[in-house]
Structure formats: C-alpha cells, structure tokens
Amino acid sequence: MKRMHAVLLGAVAVAVGLAAPAQARNLKRIAKAPGNAIVLLDLDTIKAVRLDGRTLHEAVVSTVNLGDPLPGQQAGTDSQFQVDCATGAYRVVWTNVFDRDRKLINTERSMAPRPLAIKPPKSFERRVVDAICAQR
Numbered sequence: 001m002k003r004m005h006a007v008l009l010g011a012v013a014v015a016v017g018l019a020a021p022a023q024a025r026n027l028k029r030i031a032k033a034p035g036n037a038i039v040l041l042d043l044d045t046i047k048a049v050r051l052d053g054r055t056l057h058e059a060v061v062s063t064v065n066l067g068d069p070l071p072g073q074q075a076g077t078d079s080q081f082q083v084d085c086a087t088g089a090y091r092v093v094w095t096n097v098f099d100r101d102r103k104l105i106n107t108e109r110s111m112a113p114r115p116l117a118i119k120p121p122k123s124f125e126r127r128v129v130d131a132i133c134a135q136r
Contacts, residue, residue: 027062030131031124036067037076039124041131048136049082056082058093059132068100075100082116085133089116090125 031039045060064076079095091114097106119125 028131028135030061031127033063033124035065037063037065039063039128041128041135043135045080046132046135051082054084054086056084057132057136058082059135061128061132071101072099072105074098074105081128081132083129083132084116085129085136087116087118088126088129088133089118090129091116 026043027040028043029038030041033039040062042060042062045058047058048055049058050056058080060078060080062076062078065074069075074097076098077095078098080093081090082093083090092110094107094109096104097108099105117125119129
C-alpha cells in the first residue's frame with residue numbers, strides 16, 4: 001500500500017512539473033478531468049477585471065495528462081478563464097497546448113470576445129468556475 005501511495009505521489013509531482021513553466025506556480029488541484037488528467041488552478045493568476053460593465057475574475061487553469069504521452073503529443077494545457085461569479089458564466093480567452101517537455105504545440109486565442117456561457121451544476125466547467133469564484 002505504501003508503494004502504491006508513493007507511485008501516485010510521484011505521478012502527481014511529475015504532472016505538476018509538466019504544468020509549471022520556468023517560474024514557480026501556486027497551484028491548487030480542483031478536479032479530475034475526463035480521461036487520465038487533473039485540473040489545476042494557478043492561484044497567483046486570479047485577478048478582477050472590469051469588462052462590459054461587470055466585474056469578471058480571470059485565472060489560468062492547467063490540465064495535465066497523468067499518462068505517458070509520446071514526444072510531441074499533448075501532455076497538458078494552460079487556459080485563461082474569465083468568470084462572472086455573480087451568474088456563474090465563463091469564457092476561455094486563450095489556451096496553450098504543451099507536450100511532455102513543455103514545448104508549445106499550439107496556441108488558440110479568441111480574437112473577438114466570446115459570449116459568456118453558463119454550464120449546469122456538477123459539470124466539469126462549472127467546477128472550474130466554482131473554484132475560481134471561491135478564491136476571490
């Protein structure tokens with residue numbers, strides 16, 4: 001049992017290392033994503049911004065594949081979320097996709113502001129929204 005616990009802790013440590021850029025990050029695990037991945041909230045990136053007459057909270061959320069992706073395959077993402085905590089609505093502003101060596105594979109940016117979307121309770125996206133709003 002101790003060996004299994006040590007293996008699991010080692011996998012999480014590797015995963016957090018994959019998700020972290022050169023500078024240290026203050027990460028909080030907020031969910032297990034579909035497949036073999038975890039979702040981490042970077043607490044140091046949370047900030048309030050005024051847009052369209054309302055206060056939104058921005059934060060960077062990372063997903064990390066706990067498996068063993070091959071070189072060049074997606075191992076994780078960093079995404080900037082904007083959240084309206086009053087309504088539970090959110091949008092993703094940008095997403096960076098990385099391989100297991102933290103080499104950038106792809107960047108997806110929203111050129112025009114996307115509408116804020118509301119997801120049902122207990123959905124994956126709602127768990128991210130709730131985690132961001134709980135930290136403000």
